[in-house]
Amino acid sequence: MAQEGNIAETLTTELTGSHSGAGSFTEELKVSGMAETLIGSEIIKLAGEIREKIKSGEKILNFTIGDFDPQIFPIPEELNHQIIASYNRGETNYPPAEGIPELRKSVSLFLRNRQHLAYKENDILIACGARPLIYGIYRTVLDPGDTVIYPLPSWNNNHYCHLAGANGCPVETSAERNFMPTGKDIEPFIADANLIALCSPLNPSGTIFSETDLSDICELVLHENRRRKGRKKPVYLLYDQIYWLLTYGSTKHVDPVSLHPAMADYTFYVDGISKYFSGTGVRVGWAFGPGRIVEKMKSILSHVGAWAPRAEQCAVSRFLCMDNEIDNFLYSFKKQVQLRLDGIYDGLMKLKAEGFAVDAIAPQASIYLTVRLNLHGYRTGDGRVLVNTADVTRYILEEAKIALVPFYAFGSGPDSTWYRLSVGTARPGDVEDFYRNLRNALSKLSL
Numbered sequence: 001m002a003q004e005g006n007i008a009e010t011l012t013t014e015l016t017g018s019h020s021g022a023g024s025f026t027e028e029l030k031v032s033g034m035a036e037t038l039i040g041s042e043i044i045k046l047a048g049e050i051r052e053k054i055k056s057g058e059k060i061l062n063f064t065i066g067d068f069d070p071q072i073f074p075i076p077e078e079l080n081h082q083i084i085a086s087y088n089r090g091e092t093n094y095p096p097a098e099g100i101p102e103l104r105k106s107v108s109l110f111l112r113n114r115q116h117l118a119y120k121e122n123d124i125l126i127a128c129g130a131r132p133l134i135y136g137i138y139r140t141v142l143d144p145g146d147t148v149i150y151p152l153p154s155w156n157n158n159h160y161c162h163l164a165g166a167n168g169c170p171v172e173t174s175a176e177r178n179f180m181p182t183g184k185d186i187e188p189f190i191a192d193a194n195l196i197a198l199c200s201p202l203n204p205s206g207t208i209f210s211e212t213d214l215s216d217i218c219e220l221v222l223h224e225n226r227r228r229k230g231r232k233k234p235v236y237l238l239y240d241q242i243y244w245l246l247t248y249g250s251t252k253h254v255d256p257v258s259l260h261p262a263m264a265d266y267t268f269y270v271d272g273i274s275k276y277f278s279g280t281g282v283r284v285g286w287a288f289g290p291g292r293i294v295e296k297m298k299s300i301l302s303h304v305g306a307w308a309p310r311a312e313q314c315a316v317s318r319f320l321c322m323d324n325e326i327d328n329f330l331y332s333f334k335k336q337v338q339l340r341l342d343g344i345y346d347g348l349m350k351l352k353a354e355g356f357a358v359d360a361i362a363p364q365a366s367i368y369l370t371v372r373l374n375l376h377g378y379r380t381g382d383g384r385v386l387v388n389t390a391d392v393t394r395y396i397l398e399e400a401k402i403a404l405v406p407f408y409a410f411g412s413g414p415d416s417t418w419y420r421l422s423v424g425t426a427r428p429g430d431v432e433d434f435y436r437n438l439r440n441a442l443s444k445l446s447l
């Protein structure tokens with residue numbers, strides 16, 4: 001103990017240039033206001049709690065994680081092979097800060113072939129997944145005190161605002177609009193905004209923008225920037241399309257620049273292999289947008305050191321050119337994900353038809369299903385009333401052994417009755433178990 005104290009005291013001396021008395025010791029260790037007030041990810045916290053329950057032996061149907069079980073959903077075999085081959089070739093030194101040229105070229109071709117978007121290598125920045133790129137966009141276009149419009153529910157925009165010292169301007173969306181924001185939602189706030197952060201397919205709902213809704217928002221941005229011309233920074237658009245190749249049935253992914261080419265001056269896309277190649281732990285993502293600004297972002301991220309490992313970059317650059325392997329992988333991966341989403345959705349519709357207070361939005365994209373448990377005010381078998389969403393979430397976890405993430409973890413109001421259900425770690429048998437367990441738990445409730 002004495003030694004620990006000494007080390008801490010030495011550190012304090014190094015940081016402050018003076019020895020502190022015992023009384024002021026903790027005060028000396030204060031951190032920045034930003035760090036002091038940053039809250040951790042609510043979803044990761046919840047997932048951690050569920051993991052602890054599972055570790056202690058409880059059999060939980062865990063639908064909370066926006067990740068994959070590699071035993072169920074491994075990365076593409078050829079990508080795996082290319083990663084090992086890259087390490088065996090000794091691809092282990094620093095990559096260039098903007099990403100290796102081969103990968104930026106492959107991404108450029110991939111975007112042209114699969115999304116009909118024309119972005120040159122210099123418009124593309126590689127990093128270790130989407131997160132640092134989102135952070136980089138926030139830091140590149142925003143000054144402290146600037147305003148960011150983002151929809152609720154959405155993933156982590158509140159935290160990125162905090163990190164950038166920006167003011168969040170969240171706009172509440174509705175189930176009727178599939179939880180996607182519309183031009184009408186955004187219009188009242190756009191005159192004061194510096195960034196609009198959008199995501200489609202959306203985490204947490206798994207729903208996508210319709211062409212009309214996204215087009216309306218693009219027109220607002222273009223109109224606003226014509227109005228500002230030369231007088232004020234333009235309003236930029238962050239378009240997170242990390243799930244875009246995971247669409248089902250007739251669902252079609254749309255994007256700002258394809259709809260309105262003039263949006264190319266203001267749009268930053270966020271993309272990568274984390275979700276559609278099941279490679280969350282491989283850590284390769286890319287952002288693309290106006291080259292002049294991407295260059296600034298590159299400088300910021302180079303000091304963070306957020307580059308993806310060189311060997312993974314080499315592997316992904318080769319894999320992105322393997323059209324057949326990609327098509328084959330996506331075909332079977334999407335089939336497996338869709339099987340689970342459809343199965344759970346069908347179960348919920350059956351329960352709804354039986355008169356239980358549940359609902360869902362038909363699966364459109366990603367690995368998520370939007371589920372409603374409208375159970376506030378119901379009484380449990382032992383007479384407890386489910387007063388709020390926290391009570392409902394706990395009841396479903398304890399009685400049905402089903403773990404879901406309430407939308408309030410994504411910024412929706414605490415009374416929201418909607419939940420995110422992720423199938424990234426679901427086994428085929430979990431679909432049946434979900435229906436049976438939920439039915440059983442619902443049957444024990446009364447009004």
Ligand SMILES: Cc1ncc(COP(=O)(O)O)c(C=O)c1O
Pocket residue numbers: 066128129130131132155199202203240242272274280284285
């Ligand atoms: C919408 C969205 N964007 C970005 C990310 C982060 O992706 P990455 O793991 O590549 O950092 C996630 C992860 O869950 C996400 O859901």
